[in-house]
Amino acid sequence: MLGRINTTAAVARSLRLRSARLQPQFARVRAMSQLVEPREPSVVTSKIPGPASLASLKHLSAMQDTRAAAFVGDYEKSVGNYIVDADGNQLLDMYCQIASIPVGYNNAAILAAARSDQMATALANRPALGVYPSADWPQLLEDSLLRVRPAGLDMVFTSAHGSDANEIAYKAAFIHYARMRRSSGVFSAAELESVMDNRPPGSPNVAILSFSSGFHGRTFGALSTTRSKALHKMDIPAFPWPRAPFPQLRYPLDKYAEENAQEEKRCLAETEEILRSNPVPIAAVIVEPIQSEGGDRQASPDFFRGLRRITREHGVLLIVDEVQTGCAATGSFWAHEQWALDSPPDMVTFSKKMQAAGFYHTKELVPDQPYRNFNTWMGDVPRTLLTRAIVAEVLDKDLISQVRSTGSYLVSHLKPLSIRYHRLVSNVRGQGTFLAFDCPTPEIRAELLHLMRLEGVNMGGSGEASVRFRPMLTLTSAHVNVFVSRFESVLNKMYQKY
Amino acid sequence: MLGRINTTAAVARSLRLRSARLQPQFARVRAMSQLVEPREPSVVTSKIPGPASLASLKHLSAMQDTRAAAFVGDYEKSVGNYIVDADGNQLLDMYCQIASIPVGYNNAAILAAARSDQMATALANRPALGVYPSADWPQLLEDSLLRVRPAGLDMVFTSAHGSDANEIAYKAAFIHYARMRRSSGVFSAAELESVMDNRPPGSPNVAILSFSSGFHGRTFGALSTTRSKALHKMDIPAFPWPRAPFPQLRYPLDKYAEENAQEEKRCLAETEEILRSNPVPIAAVIVEPIQSEGGDRQASPDFFRGLRRITREHGVLLIVDEVQTGCAATGSFWAHEQWALDSPPDMVTFSKKMQAAGFYHTKELVPDQPYRNFNTWMGDVPRTLLTRAIVAEVLDKDLISQVRSTGSYLVSHLKPLSIRYHRLVSNVRGQGTFLAFDCPTPEIRAELLHLMRLEGVNMGGSGEASVRFRPMLTLTSAHVNVFVSRFESVLNKMYQKY
Secondary structure, three states: OOOOOOOOHHHHHHHHHHHHOOOOOHHHHHHOOOOOOOOOOOOOOOOOOOHHHHHHHHHHHHOOOOOOOOOOOOOOEEOOEEEEOOOOEEEEEEEEHHHHOOOOOOOOOHHHHHHHHHHHHHHHOOOOOOOOEEEOOHHHHHHHHHHHHHOOOOOOEEEEEEEHHHHHHHHHHHHHHOOOOOOOOOOHHHHHHHHHOOOOOOEEEEEEEOOOOOOOOOOOOHHHHHOOHHHOOOOOOOOOOOOOOOOOOOOOOOOOOOHHHHHHHHHHHHHHHHHHHHHOOOOEEEEEEEEEOOOOOOOOOOHHHHHHHHHOOOOOOEEEEEOOOOOOOOOOOHHHHHHHOOOOOOEEOOOOOOOOOOEEOOHHHOOOOOOOOOOOOOOHHHHHHHHHHHHHHHHHHHHHHHHHHHHHHHHHHHHHHHHHHHOEEEEEEEEEOEEEEEEHHHHHHHHHHHHHOOOOOOOEEOOOOEEOOOOOOOOOOHHHHHHHHHHHHHHHHHHHHO | OOOOOOOOHHHHHHHHHHHHHHHHHHHHHHHHHOOOOOOOOOOOOOOOOOHHHHHHHHHHHHOOOOOOOOOEEEOOEEEEEEEEEOOEEEEEOHHHHOOOOOOOOOOOHHHHHHHOOHHHHHHOOOOOOOOEEEHHHHHHHOOHHHOOOOOOOOOOEOOOHHHHHHHHHHHHHHHHHHHHOOOOOOOOHHHHHHHHHOOOOOOOOOEEEEEOOOOOOOOOHHHHHOOHHHHHOOOOOOOOOOOEOOOOOOOOOOOOOOHHHHHHHHHHHHHHHHHHOOOOOEEEEOOOOOOOOOOOOOOOHHHHHHHHHHHHHHEEEEEEOOOOOOOOOOOOOOOOHOOOEEEEEOOOEHHHHHHOOOEEHHHHHOOOOOOOOOOOOOOOHHHHHHHHHHHHHHHHHHHHHHHHHHHHHHHHHHHHHHHHHOOOOOOEEEOOOEEEOOOOOOHHHHHHHHHHHHHHOOOOOOOOOEEEEOOOOOHHHHHHHHHHHHHHHHHHHHHHHO
16 A cells, blocks of 8 residues: 555645745644645555654653554644544544544644633643632633533532543542531541541541443542453552443344343342442442443443432432543533433543543532642643633534434444444444444454554444444544445455455 | 732833733733733732632632632733732742742743644644654653653653652552562463452552651542641542651751651661561552652651662662652752662652653563553643743753752741741751741641731641742742741731730
């Protein structure tokens, strides 16, 4: 495939070069805002990573571990749904930095936010928001995170990334749990003494309940609730917190409706039994609307309504981890909106495509004293400025509708392909463009991802042998057509073999 | 004090307004780069927080807990060593966003980095650095974090903030600990099964040893090593990890030399006993060069050399937490440089003034497989762009020498004041401008901080009743003169009373 040059891209590149000569001072700024999405992928090296990526990774490997690197990105040239690598390969990106780029590379509105004076001030003067918040912070929160707050949750605790969003939510849950049981409102001498030695009653034995195959992050508290893969957890001490079974549905859903309903009922009953009788009391349950790292495992709205019901009945908080599902990818801004709960979750955590991270919560979850759930920065103003622009893009351009229609269009291709190539593709599932299918083995999945990349489509896996779609919210049916043609070509090649 | 207007500031403000009218398009940019530090503080409200701060906090309190807020910052107008609040008060800032602003508000070099095209690209296209690093990342690391790497530590793991820098360092320590003991190099069936249930042997009982009064962050792993205050830890489950005694030195150091040496010897002996016989084996020891949140507690280079010796003898890693002490404030770029160790620490963690966060380490601490110490973003390119500018400012302007001379000058005033006002100020101590003194009670400390703020100097406390100096690295003797005049005035007022 070496030497295969996409003409459109070559012309675009030459145009950019010409424009760059005009006004050297603003050359790069102009070049970026003039970037146009290629009409189709272009792969110009025989392997990915190509020689330029490899040279860059070699340089980097003296300073950081590079063994997980797929290729090196050229983010000045990446545009819209296309990531460009250091070798000039232009790949349709269906993985998007592990599901974390919302509205396209070098999106004009995001770049404008990045170049604003407000951004420069926020970067150059990072405030300790808990002590010296900036004057523009309240309005910024209103125009960004609060603009899309989940119904029933009026407050937001801002943090740095998904793991600590979850961890800080757990701390809020534990502080709340203790307050509900501390009639006096003051700490006892025994608590004050034992807590400095990490012993009960000050540091109590209380748990967060999570689900098999769930992923909630990598720091010690988050990792104690993560149950995705042994490699994520091995050799790291963990809290003795329990796990509940997550439903393993069979596809297609309509064919196995009754069996799946039974499976969900069984999982709910086991979950309730843990809430009732776990030796360590449970302060909160955390759940993903779609288990993402764990293999794109799903459950029905009925299951989640049941989970809300039993957590409420047992006085246990419900935390919905929308780090990967949030920000419109499932066809609603928050995936849990599709459950039609009759009372909201107690906390909803977010990060990734939102760029800012944290969790929404009710007033009841503010601790009884200040400084208890606290840290130096308490959030990230620059990322929240990006969130404001992202939320505006999503709402003003009605990208939620676009995600729904593009997702349906993609599914309408995936389902027939999963019949035609059933030895390679099964269990097509998902919501919006947050879709997935299974390969028969991890090795076949690896080969498929590898061949797709050489065909110009960057994709990612999840779980043991699943392929996950995590495109931008700006994906259109035209991109789907590009994807499908490359996908069919790869499936054809592979089908001869398996 | 209401109505007290600083003439210089008023003139500067009017000049800025005039300049703003000239070219509306670039008004704010110009205004920022034309900011000039006031010659002295100016307090125009009778209380701080003043009415504008209070109105902003009221707005914010519907969305976030504001009980820890001191006042609201106007970061467009803050300049150099002066923070300006929402009411127009101009305060000499000796606390600097909990020790996290390195080279002054709206520093021209930092603003230039914030406004660069490279910054805009990095913000608008946040990469998952572990999988798709950006082409400019290796050179950026060389020009920023690697430019000031501690001797002996050639690699750097980048993260988001101090807590997770420490947590990820702990994970590296635990993975290393297990590898040293796993002769086969492969995970056993028992490990693979138990780890998903958070049980040994997969999730082993291994510990990080930390010191009494130490502070290492607020997430669950970090918090299990934090021993600063009960309020930081209460109601949060913690790992059963031990704590060692940290020396409690007596001041002045020369008077109590022998007694202090004995105290350090005792603490080292107890630490070694824990390394030898703790029921849970210890993978690493973490220590701050100066315990900061815990009350500016110090130990001698001898103590730290002893700690390095015993950790090495017991095959235990040594992590130096330079989150607060790092970046030149103690008069060397890293505080631990002053210990003259004969072999380097195994890891050094950083955040705060560095703006980027993470830890330096040796090649030996890279896990045996990729994806083990991993997360979505694996660092923060925009903050590392700021780090490059910060490091250049520090090195090119030789701010380390300035910190040393300004620190000596400040101490030369504090020591006589601690004699003259000995009922209020004692135990003057520290290195560089990383200084502190003790007040007799928490209440007197609170009153002193309150009065200093009304005199136009923003300061912070640490520990039970200490006052800590955490000024910018750009503090000069002229600023010290301003501080000393206000400080004397406050001490005079208070001395009548106590």
